[in-house]
Amino acid sequence: MLSALVFYIIFCYGPMYGIIIAFKDFNVKAGILGSPWAGFKHFKRLFLDPEFFKIIRNTLLINLYQLLFAFPAPVVFAIMLNEIGSKRYRRFIQTATYLPHFISWVVMAGLLIYFLSPTNGIVNYVLKALTGKTIYFMSKKEYFRSIIVISGIWKEIGWNSIIYMAAIAAIDQSQYEAAICDGANRFQRMWHITIPSILPTVSVLLIMSLGSFLGSNFDQVFNLLNPVLYETGDVFDTYVYRVGLTQFQYSYTTAIGLFRSVVGMILIVIANFLSNKLSNGEVGMW
């Protein structure tokens, strides 16, 4: 019955064995074992490479902006949705905003590029009507990170709000009734009941998201990226893909990948430790 473990050994542990090429000068003919050892050569190069610091900076900045804007967005969205009296309207909003979650980033990025186009994009059409200016969004590197964060919110706000909607639904209704008897108005009820009740869920998800702080959504960034935007938009995955697989620098990019994996693992362990501590061991991955 443990036949499934074979898949883990091949596809998860197999690549881990391949990591040793980060300490070698890999060439395809000699294979993993036959390639000559190179020691820490690739790691030395990495810490002197301005490109490496560029991708770290981009990854960290995108994650930081996501933490500041994309993380709270679904929380606020769920609270707003909860305040809507009409159930049918709420249902409609949910149906509409869950939809993009199921559409691939290829399609979403394709639509986005088309809508942001300076010649016949709808966004520039509205922008021109309002301000008289048009903006070449996809060829200006200063906009790229905002586009990543905003398009991420656009695609996932509805979906990510589900968990908060569930947390709100679990609140004991008698709390609200008691508050109404005490004369609390709507804003006071939101501030003193709804928000504190979902705060544990929010903080756990926040800490968990710190575990992926060096990660990025390859599907999203790759499809929106173009060479003009490398300066602000290149992240680990896109760089490793381009330099590793299209320029054949296998060993060097494996070293970059290893660096990311190790730091990423430390971050996950810290995140889990914190969330266990915060919830007294009730919530956490292990």
Added chain:
Amino acid sequence: MLKYSKSEKVFEIFLYIILGIIAFTTIYPFIHSFSISLSDRGEALRTGWHFYPKKVDLESYRRVLSSSQIWIGYANTIFRTVVGTFLSILFTIFAAYPLSKKYLPFRSFFISMIFFTMLFGGGMIPTFILIKDIGLYNNRWVYILPGIANAYNTFVMINFLKNIPASLEESARIDGAADIKVLFKIVIPLSTPVIATMALWNGVGHWNSFMDNLLYVTEKDKFVLQEVLRQILIQDRTDSFAALLKTVEKPPAGESLKMATVMVSIIPVIIAYPFLQRYFEKGVLLGSIKG
């Protein structure tokens, strides 16, 4: 009933408007691209709002549907979605069922072994070399086999199976049923909710993924739909339709062709969407239970 003060009513109206705008921004792009896909050249190139196609022209659909690359992509994507989802759920159950039993020897070793893959991985390049070495490069099975080892799904499944009362299985065993029979006759039927939800995640994931195609497959007859789409939409290669372009006097605009391609690719998702909706909430909550 509750009586709201004036400021509370104004606030609610404000919420209706804000949420309406958010919903509009997620729905409108699809309406717009649907209209463009059906519009003739002049209308498609007009800048501005497109809520419905004004001058209908089906030419772009005719071209998209007569492009063999789209159909190849479709066939490969359906293959990976159906076979891939089936196999990954089957093997997830195979891994999770024994691991849900406390008395399994070396249980904690196997669990840690699977768990470790969630923390650490070999990375893109070593995986690429491995795929090449084991002969999955330019092979359709590369879309399916690596995804079978999914630690997250396995843990969700283990958690679910733990809660099936042991007495049900024991009584079947007393009646002489073998392990495999217990699994297929008792455990799997009891797990349909979790299986349905997992099939939804997996199926959507398969339908939408292109990265494995980008990395491991270069032969066009093995491309999946998303990669075909990516070349048309992102890389602006509408040349697969170009051969047909000269045949009519007023060819459809490039935008119409692109949007028709988008529509053709998302229609199955849109059709399935209402049926999937009831699994959404269950699905998200399922993943948040502690392992």
